[in-house]
Amino acid sequence: MLDRILTGIFLIIVIGAGGFYLLTMPQRLDAATLADVPAGDAAKGERIFWAGGCASCHAPPKSEGDDRLKLGGGAPLETDFGTFHAPNISPDPDAGMGRWTFDDFANAMQRGVDPAGRHLYPAFPYTSYVNLRLSDVADLWAFLQRLPAVAERAPPNDLAFPYNLRRGIGLWKLAFLDKGGPVVDLPPDAPAAAHEGQYLVEGPGHCGQCHTPRSLGGAGGMKGVRWLAGAPNPEGEGRVPNITPSTSGIGNWSASDIVYYLESGFTPDFDTVGGAMVEVQKNIARLPEDDREAIAAYLKAIPSVDSASAPTAGSTSE
Structure with missing residues (x-):
């Protein structure tokens, strides 16, 4: 009887290890x-x-x-x-x-x-x-x-x-990790620039990696319903800000304010870029003006999510 139990345990271990190996193959x-x-x-x-x-x-x-x-x-x-x-x-x-x-x-x-x-x-x-x-x-x-x-x-x-x-x-x-695709649905009347901005922000710019909270206590994927609504700083100090067009985000910034900030590092109230965003702004300032305008158009078009309340609708990804 004991031999059968041990054999069963061994088989479970082997099958489990094989399943783990197959599931985790690159x-x-x-x-x-x-x-x-x-x-x-x-x-x-x-x-x-x-x-x-x-x-x-x-x-x-x-x-x-x-x-x-x-x-x-x-x-x-x-x-x-x-x-x-x-x-x-x-x-x-x-x-x-x-x-x-x-x-x-x-x-x-x-x-x-x-x-x-x-x-x-x-x-x-x-x-x-x-x-x-x-x-x-x-x-x-x-x-x-x-x-x-x-x-x-x-x-x-x-x-x-x-x-x-x-x-x-x-x-x-x-x-x-999925096969890629839009994170949020832009409004039907969003300008063409907003769609190019979506590509830049959601793709190469990877803005959501810092500005969007994650599931599983920060160990999981980005929460699409909280897209760009601010998140804990991954390095432990303070929070990464909300950059959606809500009142607790950058809703009072115009598209031209966003463009100027990305180019110069100055906010509409004459503050300056700080923290890890210093490097980001320095990079984006090297892009063509059309790209900064596209990023601004996208940030004005995405769903508004308040930093302190439940998420709004409009996301296609969780």
């Missing part, structure tokens, strides 16, 4: 689809580089000028799960991405999988980058290939158990 983009993507245009890729804020995480802290294009790894990101270190994404063949292919890069950007087949932590915002057009991913890849190679390796992540077990991220992805 899922890559379709190879045939990637093969059809045209070669990228580096000039166009620079726009995606600044929209995506690559320098904010991967360049040296507080770097200026050409140093912002030396992507050897940036400042540590302190979180409740441990410390993440942005990796070297320069073209260096040993410390950076010099041996990567475009397919490797696209899978990292949109499926959170590195060339060795390991899950990447969602501190890297691939849940937003999944909304990028593959042609833009190719353009960004072409631009990154032209940047200086940096030979220094970034420090490894310092994460507590069980967050240091990458395989478990496969389960997180099953719940929170």
Whole structure:
């Protein structure tokens, strides 16, 4: 009898382990689809580089000028799960991405999988980058290939158990990583600029990663019904503000106020950008004026969500 019980327990363990292994296997983009993507245009890729804020995480802290294009790894990101270190994404063949292919890069950007087949932590915002057009991913890849190679390796992540077990991220992805698509429904009369702004904000700009609260105590996916309504600071100090058009957000800002803020760093009441937004604003100021106007049009068109009340309707994602 005891032998049967032990055999049953063993079989349950084996079946459970097999199921976990299959469920958490990294899922890559379709190879045939990637093969059809045209070669990228580096000039166009620079726009995606600044929209995506690559320098904010991967360049040296507080770097200026050409140093912002030396992507050897940036400042540590302190979180409740441990410390993440942005990796070297320069073209260096040993410390950076010099041996990567475009397919490797696209899978990292949109499926959170590195060339060795390991899950990447969602501190890297691939849940937003999944909304990028593959042609833009190719353009960004072409631009990154032209940047200086940096030979220094970034420090490894310092994460507590069980967050240091990458395989478990496969389960997180099953719940929170989709195939991309609009996060909110824009009104039928939204201008064309708002739709381009939606692409920039929800895709390369990954604004929701900081401005939207998350489920599961901050460990889960972004709450679509609270899209851009403000969230706890992932680094532990204060809150990231509400940027919806509500009275507790930026509802009293005009579209031109938003554009000027993104260009200059000055708010309508003559305050200045602060905190982590300093780097974001610095990046967006490098974009064409049309892009800043598109972002402003989108932020004026999205559902209004009050910081202190129940969420309003209008979201297509939870």
